[in-house]
Amino acid sequence: MNEDPRLREGLSARSPPGSAAVDVANGVYAALDLGTNNCRLLIASPAGDGFRVVDSFSRIIRLGEGIAATGSISEAAIDRAIAALSICSDKIRYRKAKRLRLIATEACRAADNAESFRARVASETGIKLEVINRETEATLAVIGCSPLLDPRGRGAILFDIGGGSTELVRIERDPEANAPPRIKAWMSIPLGVVTLAEHFGGRDVSADSYARMVAEVAQYVAPFAAEHARDISDMHMLGTSGTVTTLAGVHLNLMRYDRRRIDGVWMNNSDVTAVITRLLGMSYQERADNSCISIERADLVLAGCAILDAIRDAFPLPRLRVADRGLREGMLVEMMREDGALRAC
Incomplete structure (x- = not known):
């Protein structure tokens, strides 16, 4: 794998000459x-x-x-x-x-x-x-989401619940110093909403099957939490994924998904619990009919909730900040910094 950030693969010969080269004259x-x-x-x-x-x-x-x-x-x-x-x-x-x-x-x-x-x-x-690779994926998520860190806090437990894997990162910062946040530790779990829903079923989720999903994820989270869940006062959860943005939309009772109201919204632990409980009480069709879930996520959202619950159990923090941003934003910021178009921090 080519990990040199200056040598990215791009469009092939079908594209205009030079499109894959580092030519940013037009700034796009x-x-x-x-x-x-x-x-x-x-x-x-x-x-x-x-x-x-x-x-x-x-x-x-x-x-x-x-x-x-x-x-x-x-x-x-x-x-x-x-x-x-x-x-x-x-x-x-x-x-x-x-x-x-x-x-x-x-x-x-x-x-x-x-x-x-x-x-x-x-x-x-x-x-x-x-x-x-998974480390690069975790790093890009941090770059993309770090603007949403509480500037008064000591950092966050960031999670990115994907379709086939979930990245978990402990980010630390010194609120007294004007220093950028740093990755203290990270892990990748080989479970995401698609793989978990396929294994346990995502359409009709009982209390028992939901508990088994949480337990399955918890096995992977436990070793990381044993080492990195200590001394988490003044930290918060920071979540980027379709799962958490969906939960936020349902929490806000939005008639339709609105990124401007979702990105950066805070949810208390009790808010998250209430929304997950509400979703567990819905039928598949009721989830599909919800405009913030839709049929595209109706059979996946509870698998995502199970992953989130396993993380919440391991890192009992009182607040979650929702990010409708992630890898794409991380890539853009990284490229622009490399080119001097943005100040590195």
Whole structure:
């Protein structure tokens, strides 16, 4: 794997000459995150101490559907991914993005046919995917979400609940010093909402099956918590995932999902418990009919809640801050800092 941040794979020969090179004369950057469940794209230009979003795209594609059972990405999932990535490729070209990072995560780390899948993606869409390791995934999540750290606190337990894996990071900062936050420790759990729902069932979730999901995740979290759950006073939870943004939308009783009201919202521990209890009391159809969940997440959201509950049990912190941001924002900030378009901190 190529870990040099200056040498990213990008669009293939189908793209305009130089599009994969570090040529940022027009100041347009693109970050693509092909996950086990979602395909997300963010195109932006530097603006002041941050960036201005030029275009974006997000679609649930369930790339990792069935991988746990078969070991391979299915043809149906490949077709869904290529359809979404074709839209992303068109957007990148239309916006004339010159600095790209196009990543794939757990599904492409785990699948036996990941290499042939990537080759087909490159051939049909022009997108050359970089499969990142779990440490890089955790680092990018921290970069993307660190602006939401409480400036008066000592740090956070950040978690990113994905489709095929979950990253858990202890971030520390000194509120008395003007120093950037640092990663104290991190771990990756080989369980996400897709893999957990496929194993335990996601449509009809009983109290017993939910408890078994929590117990399964807790086995992975326990060693990390034994070492890093001490001395967490003045810290908070910081969550980035479809699970926590969905919980926040339900908590706020939104008629439709609104990122402006979700990103950065605080939830008390009792708020989180109340929303999860509410979801556990819903039928599959009731979850599907909820505009903040929809049919796309109705069979996954309780698996995500189980992962969150296992983390909450291990790190009993009173507050959770919700982040509707993550890997894409982390990639954009990292690239812009490397190019001197943003101040490194």
